[in-house]
Structure formats: structure tokens, C-alpha cells
Amino acid sequence: MKTSTETFPPFPEKTTADAGANVLAFHPQQGSLADLPTEPKSKTAGKTTASTAAVAAQPGPAPQQPVSPAQQQLNTALLWVHAMVDAAVLVNAKGKILGINRFAARYLGTTPDALMGHCWPDFMIKRHQPRYLSLVDSALKDLSSPQHGLAEVSLIKVNGELKDVELSVSRLPLAEPTWLVLMRDLSFYKEECMKLHMLASxxxxxxxxxxxxxxxxxxxxxxxxxxxxxxxxxxxxxxxxxxxxxxxxxxxxxxxxxxxxxxxxxxxxxxxxxxxxxxxxxxxxxxxxxxxxxxxxxxxxxxxxxxxxxxxxxxxxxxxxxxxxxxxxxxxxxxxxxxxxxxxxxxxxxxxxxxxxxxxxxxxxx
Ligand SMILES: Nc1nc2c(ncn2[C@@H]2O[C@H](COP(=O)(O)OP(=O)(O)OP(=O)(O)O)[C@@H](O)[C@H]2O)c(=O)[nH]1
Missing domain, CATH: 3.30.70.270 (Reverse transcriptase/Diguanylate cyclase domain)
Structure with a gap:
């Protein structure tokens, strides 16, 4: 089993700022798109009727915070990420993980919750980080092209082992710069390739x-x-x-x-x-x-x-x-x-x- 000589990604302490509006710990079990918080309807905004006042007076759940359009977009993107059967990660401009589905988290040997807010490139071996960053770069330069190329990188799992994956990076057309990283496990292909190489020689x-x-x-x-x-x-x-x-x-x-x-x-x-x-x-x-x-x-x-x-x-x-x-x-x-x-x-x-x-x-x- 390959293991990394590099230290495990530092799992930086999440700051208060990290826990801010751009990072949403979305859980698939929370429900469908319809369950996500929405903005108050403009027609009724600011008006208080007798019945709504009565409802407001009753003890109950705390009123929901209004959700910005940017946050709504992100929530929708997160919903898709968690619905995907491919390993998918949503990353912001600073490389912070905004959302990660269970397939991608499994590649790193942990759960989605444990990875939220951490720096995504830190989970790649150092010499492979530029490959990822150059994909980010080209996705940034050419928004019109759906084709952003692929890169092979070795991820560092939480137990220090390495996992070879092929990844693509696409910039999503959201208000905040956001990247969707899709991954494919290469372990099987690498092992088969090694076997074939051995057989051939x-x-x-x-x-x-x-x-x-x-x-x-x-x-x-x-x-x-x-x-x-x-x-x-x-x-x-x-x-x-x-x-x-x-x-x-x-x-x-x-x-x-x-x-x-x-x-x-x-x-x-x-x-x-x-x-x-x-x-x-x-x-x-x-x-x-x-x-x-x-x-x-x-x-x-x-x-x-x-x-x-x-x-x-x-x-x-x-x-x-x-x-x-x-x-x-x-x-x-x-x-x-x-x-x-x-x-x-x-x-x-x-x-x-x-x-x-x-x-x-x-x-x-x-
Ligand atoms: N059992 C077996 N025999 C093989 C194999 N490959 C080649 N041979 C045999 O090796 C023998 C080589 O014979 P020759 O080329 O005449 O050589 P030699 O009998 O060793 O005589 P000199 O080389 O002149 O000493 C042949 O009978 C081949 O059938 C193999 O994989 N298994």
C-alpha cells in the first residue's frame, strides 16, 4: 500500500470567518430542494396580519434568517453535489471545501462533515498541487469552454495512505467564484496496468x-x-x-x-x-x-x-x-x-x- 511521506493535511482550525455565509454544512438527509430555506415573499414582506401576529406570538422555532441569492445558488449547487454518484467536491476561490459528497470523502477515508471548511489542495501530495492549480487556472481563464482537461493526482487519505485519482475542475456560474471538482478512482486501473507491465516483461x-x-x-x-x-x-x-x-x-x-x-x-x-x-x-x-x-x-x-x-x-x-x-x-x-x-x-x-x-x-x- 502506498503511503505518503508528507504529513497529513493540517486540518486547520476553522475560524469564525470560516463558518460564515459561504460555507454551508449541507446534509443530504436534510431533504429536497423544496426544504431549503427561501427568501420571504416580497408581497407580504413587512406586513403583519392578525393571524401572522398570533402565530408570531406563540412559542415555536426561531424565525429563519433571510437567505441571500448567492447563498441560495450555493445551496442548490450543494444539493446537486450530494445527489451525484460521482465523487464531487465544491471549493471556493481560496480552496476551501464548501461541500463534499460521501463518495469523495470516502476517497480520503473520512466523512463529509470532517472535511468541511478544510483546504482542498492540502489533501494532494505537494508535487501534484500545481496540476490541480493549473486546471483551476484554465477553468478561470476560459469560462466558455466546457472542456477543462483532466489531471492525475495522488490524494493523501486521513490515515496517510495515498489514493490515485483523475480529476476535472469546472468553474460554476455562481455569484461567488466556486469550483466543482469531479474525481474518478484510478487505483484499479493502476493495479491492472502494473500487472500488464509485469506480464509483458x-x-x-x-x-x-x-x-x-x-x-x-x-x-x-x-x-x-x-x-x-x-x-x-x-x-x-x-x-x-x-x-x-x-x-x-x-x-x-x-x-x-x-x-x-x-x-x-x-x-x-x-x-x-x-x-x-x-x-x-x-x-x-x-x-x-x-x-x-x-x-x-x-x-x-x-x-x-x-x-x-x-x-x-x-x-x-x-x-x-x-x-x-x-x-x-x-x-x-x-x-x-x-x-x-x-x-x-x-x-x-x-x-x-x-x-x-x-x-x-x-x-x-x-
Ligand atoms: N522443455 C523445454 N525445452 C525447450 C524449451 N525451449 C527450447 N527447448 C528445447 O531446447 C532444445 C535446444 O536444442 P538445440 O538448439 O539443438 O541445442 P542443444 O541440444 O542444447 O545443443 P547445444 O546448444 O549445441 O549444446 C530443443 O530441443 C528445444 O525444444 C522450453 O521452454 N522447454
């Missing part, structure tokens, strides 16, 4: 990064190492006589063997550096940023050791079943290769030399 059999991800990373690390004038090594690793393994033990056992080899390569990868990927079939590849040829050779020796130590008894094969790998290493250090693809091709050539020289060995590119 992971090999289903071994759970290692796949070739697509490896190729992207190779380009990135090539750029980084060029910029820092730091060496970059590539290892291409291929299981020896794997067709024979499949033929002797079956394809399912072959699959399990590839999983075990993948785990052994992950163990051989230096902690916190580079990556190992399944490049395709029974071929794997390792990226070793900031590793010169000697350092890469050490990693390759470790790969060889880890794979040699594998046994397949757990999967029902006899103790004499083993596998080995052949490896090719290429290192870019002082402008030896023109680009990342040439570096990879050199490692591949070194691998085929290792294969042709008898397998279970390490070939260094010249």
Missing part, C-alpha cells in the same frame, strides 16, 4: 525478465555506462545438449530443469547489480553494468559453479543427471563497440566459440 516459465525487457535494459544501461564512462559486460549463457535432456527425460522435466537453471543464474548474479533474463529457449543473458572483463569472468565462473551444483533428484531423476552451460562474455570499455547490439553480438560469437571448443566453458570476446 516477465518470462512465464522461469519468472525471469524476458527478452523484451532485457533488450530495453541493454539500451538503457549502454547509455548510462557511456555517459559515466563505465564498463558494461554482457554474458550469453546456453544450456548444453538440452535437446538430449528433453529427449531422455521428457519436455516437462526439461521445463523444470530450465526453472532450476534460472534460479541458479539468479544466485550467481551479483547482489543489486544488473539483471539476468531468459533470452529464449534454453538461452539466458546477463547484463553487468560497471563490470570490466575480469569482473565479468568471475561472475561467469560463479554461474558455472551454481549450475554444476544442480541436481534433479527432487523432480524424480537419478543423482547422475547433471547439466552444464556454455557462456560468452563481451565487455564494452573504451569505445570497442559502436552500439549495444554489437556488444551483444560479440557475446553471442564468444558463446559459439565456447560451444565449438567442447561446451561447459566460458568464451571471452576478443
Amino acid at each position: 516477465t518470462d512465464a516459465l522461469t519468472a525471469l525478465p524476458n527478452r523484451r525487457f532485457f533488450d530495453q535494459q541493454l539500451q538503457q544501461l549502454w547509455q548510462e555506462c557511456q555517459r559515466k564512462q563505465s564498463p558494461l559486460s554482457v554474458l550469453v549463457i546456453d544450456v548444453d545438449f538440452f535437446k538430449q535432456f528433453n529427449d531422455q527425460h521428457g519436455h516437462m522435466q526439461g521445463d523444470e530443469c530450465l526453472r532450476r537453471v534460472a534460479a541458479a543464474l539468479s544466485l550467481a548474479l551479483p547482489a543489486g547489480v544488473g539483471l539476468v533474463a531468459r533470452y529464449g529457449g534454453e538461452e539466458f543473458a546477463m547484463l553487468l553494468p560497471h563490470h570490466n572483463a575480469e569482473m565479468a569472468q568471475q561472475v561467469a565462473l560463479n554461474v558455472q559453479r551454481q549450475v554444476q551444483q544442480l541436481d534433479f533428484c527432487e523432480q524424480g531423476l537419478t543423482a547422475d543427471v547433471t547439466v552444464s552451460v556454455s557462456q560468452g562474455i563481451a565487455t564494452e570499455s573504451r569505445g570497442l563497440y559502436p552500439n549495444a547490439q554489437a556488444l551483444l553480438a560479440a557475446a553471442d560469437t564468444a558463446l559459439y566459440r565456447a560451444k565449438s571448443e567442447g561446451r561447459d566453458r566460458i568464451g571471452q570476446s576478443c
Whole structure:
């Protein structure tokens, strides 16, 4: 769960001024538009008949304050906000929350009442506040356009967790400057997007990064190492006589063997550096940023050791079943290769030399 490193919005003390005419704690259960207080009718205003005087003399509820036209407009807007099924907030020119419905309050993990009068932008992480303010700005500049754009922001919930939402801002044509903020929860889409990203970059059999991800990373690390004038090594690793393994033990056992080899390569990868990927079939590849040829050779020796130590008894094969790998290493250090693809091709050539020289060995590119 994402949480904010920022402090929770301060929940400023509400001042007397805050409780003034512009802020109305409207509750949906208070009733319909017809129940909202209205101005006294002008015809009867100022006149007192015998019957009204009698009513006035009786003890009863305190007479209602006259409601200004601006307040009436706001009351109507608040009624709509609370009737909406979208998460909606009504905000004044200073960013103060004039009204918020329960869907929007739920995004912040609290109730509408708890949020009344607080500063709305304070509930966004600091670096996202300008996105919201620029929407407010464009809504202010172009009243005629119904299209005010959208912004993705992370809200800070009352428990400190973050909630990703997409919001729109519209200026309402009320007497007092008032903004309607509508929000859509993005958590589900973000999670789905992450899952898709993972699926697109992971090999289903071994759970290692796949070739697509490896190729992207190779380009990135090539750029980084060029910029820092730091060496970059590539290892291409291929299981020896794997067709024979499949033929002797079956394809399912072959699959399990590839999983075990993948785990052994992950163990051989230096902690916190580079990556190992399944490049395709029974071929794997390792990226070793900031590793010169000697350092890469050490990693390759470790790969060889880890794979040699594998046994397949757990999967029902006899103790004499083993596998080995052949490896090719290429290192870019002082402008030896023109680009990342040439570096990879050199490692591949070194691998085929290792294969042709008898397998279970390490070939260094010249
Ligand atoms: N079980 C299984 N086998 C695979 C998979 N991908 C590729 N293979 C097999 O890997 C074998 C590779 O065979 P070859 O290219 O002849 O290579 P090799 O037998 O390892 O021989 P050398 O590489 O020359 O040592 C083929 O039989 C493929 O079917 C996989 O995902 N699972």
C-alpha cells in the first residue's frame, strides 16, 4: 500500500470567518430542494396580519434568517453535489471545501462533515498541487469552454495512505467564484496496468525478465555506462545438449530443469547489480553494468559453479543427471563497440566459440 511521506493535511482550525455565509454544512438527509430555506415573499414582506401576529406570538422555532441569492445558488449547487454518484467536491476561490459528497470523502477515508471548511489542495501530495492549480487556472481563464482537461493526482487519505485519482475542475456560474471538482478512482486501473507491465516483461516459465525487457535494459544501461564512462559486460549463457535432456527425460522435466537453471543464474548474479533474463529457449543473458572483463569472468565462473551444483533428484531423476552451460562474455570499455547490439553480438560469437571448443566453458570476446 502506498503511503505518503508528507504529513497529513493540517486540518486547520476553522475560524469564525470560516463558518460564515459561504460555507454551508449541507446534509443530504436534510431533504429536497423544496426544504431549503427561501427568501420571504416580497408581497407580504413587512406586513403583519392578525393571524401572522398570533402565530408570531406563540412559542415555536426561531424565525429563519433571510437567505441571500448567492447563498441560495450555493445551496442548490450543494444539493446537486450530494445527489451525484460521482465523487464531487465544491471549493471556493481560496480552496476551501464548501461541500463534499460521501463518495469523495470516502476517497480520503473520512466523512463529509470532517472535511468541511478544510483546504482542498492540502489533501494532494505537494508535487501534484500545481496540476490541480493549473486546471483551476484554465477553468478561470476560459469560462466558455466546457472542456477543462483532466489531471492525475495522488490524494493523501486521513490515515496517510495515498489514493490515485483523475480529476476535472469546472468553474460554476455562481455569484461567488466556486469550483466543482469531479474525481474518478484510478487505483484499479493502476493495479491492472502494473500487472500488464509485469506480464509483458516477465518470462512465464522461469519468472525471469524476458527478452523484451532485457533488450530495453541493454539500451538503457549502454547509455548510462557511456555517459559515466563505465564498463558494461554482457554474458550469453546456453544450456548444453538440452535437446538430449528433453529427449531422455521428457519436455516437462526439461521445463523444470530450465526453472532450476534460472534460479541458479539468479544466485550467481551479483547482489543489486544488473539483471539476468531468459533470452529464449534454453538461452539466458546477463547484463553487468560497471563490470570490466575480469569482473565479468568471475561472475561467469560463479554461474558455472551454481549450475554444476544442480541436481534433479527432487523432480524424480537419478543423482547422475547433471547439466552444464556454455557462456560468452563481451565487455564494452573504451569505445570497442559502436552500439549495444554489437556488444551483444560479440557475446553471442564468444558463446559459439565456447560451444565449438567442447561446451561447459566460458568464451571471452576478443
Ligand atoms: N522443455 C523445454 N525445452 C525447450 C524449451 N525451449 C527450447 N527447448 C528445447 O531446447 C532444445 C535446444 O536444442 P538445440 O538448439 O539443438 O541445442 P542443444 O541440444 O542444447 O545443443 P547445444 O546448444 O549445441 O549444446 C530443443 O530441443 C528445444 O525444444 C522450453 O521452454 N522447454
